[in-house]
Amino acid sequence: MAGPATAAARNDADVLANTLRVNEIFLSLQGETTRSGLPTVFIRLTGCPLRCIYCDTEYAFYEGEKMTIAEIVQTVAGYRTSYVTVTGGEPLAQKPCVPLLKHLCDEGYKVSLETSGAMDITGVDPRVVKIVDVKTPGSGEEKRNRYDNLQHLGEHDEVKFVLCDRADYEWARNLLNQYRLNERCEVLFSPSHVQLPAVQLADWILSDRLPVRLQIQLHKYLWGDVSGK
Numbered sequence: 001m002a003g004p005a006t007a008a009a010r011n012d013a014d015v016l017a018n019t020l021r022v023n024e025i026f027l028s029l030q031g032e033t034t035r036s037g038l039p040t041v042f043i044r045l046t047g048c049p050l051r052c053i054y055c056d057t058e059y060a061f062y063e064g065e066k067m068t069i070a071e072i073v074q075t076v077a078g079y080r081t082s083y084v085t086v087t088g089g090e091p092l093a094q095k096p097c098v099p100l101l102k103h104l105c106d107e108g109y110k111v112s113l114e115t116s117g118a119m120d121i122t123g124v125d126p127r128v129v130k131i132v133d134v135k136t137p138g139s140g141e142e143k144r145n146r147y148d149n150l151q152h153l154g155e156h157d158e159v160k161f162v163l164c165d166r167a168d169y170e171w172a173r174n175l176l177n178q179y180r181l182n183e184r185c186e187v188l189f190s191p192s193h194v195q196l197p198a199v200q201l202a203d204w205i206l207s208d209r210l211p212v213r214l215q216i217q218l219h220k221y222l223w224g225d226v227s228g229k
Contacts, residue, residue, distance in 0.1 A: 016070035018096040021046040023064040031219030040083040048090040060089040092119035118144035138164030182211040190215040
């Protein structure tokens with residue numbers, strides 16, 4: 001009869017054998033969130049049920065190859081950095097994303113998850129920094145938001161609003177106040193790269209004294225719209 005150690009080893013092997021469809025794995029500087037500027041390994045998973053009008057990773061909707069969790073972790077280890085971000089697409093659209101996140105944490109990585117506001121985050125390992133992108137009206141996907149996710153954010157998590165115009169700004173400001181988000185987690189206001197000048201958003205934030213962090217996409221200022229960066 002197998003003992004607890006044998007059963008645990010078998011369970012670990014089963015987890016590592018889970019497969020995900022991976023669009024790309026690459027090393028770059030974190031371009032967004034409070035970790036901006038840190039060397040980070042990005043695991044971009046394939047697929048997304050949303051179609052935001054400003055999406056800059058449409059190539060990740062369909063392109064990718066199957067990899068086991070073991071293969072993914074082995075690839076990540078080759079980059080020799082402690083920060084890992086799992087992104088997409090929409091990573092939580094693939095069920096094995098949750099055990100992947102847990103295993104990365106178990107391996108000692110500082111893990112963050114970039115997810116839309118449309119997927120249930122309650123199953124995500126609490127060690128993972130959850131970056132929840134709440135969809136504004138300008139995104140075209142506001143109706144997909146799961147607002148109950150906001151109740152499950154902690155002080156080490158972050159909520160992001162990508163803003164297309166003044167109407168989006170006012171909508172996000174109202175949601176910030178309604179849920180008192182700044183008392184719950186870090187709040188990021190980001191201008192849609194093409195549609196809203198960053199300086200305009202900065203002026204609005206300062207005028208209203210909002211308790212939020214202005215976020216620009218650092219990688220686009222460094223490398224432009226280049227994938228794998």
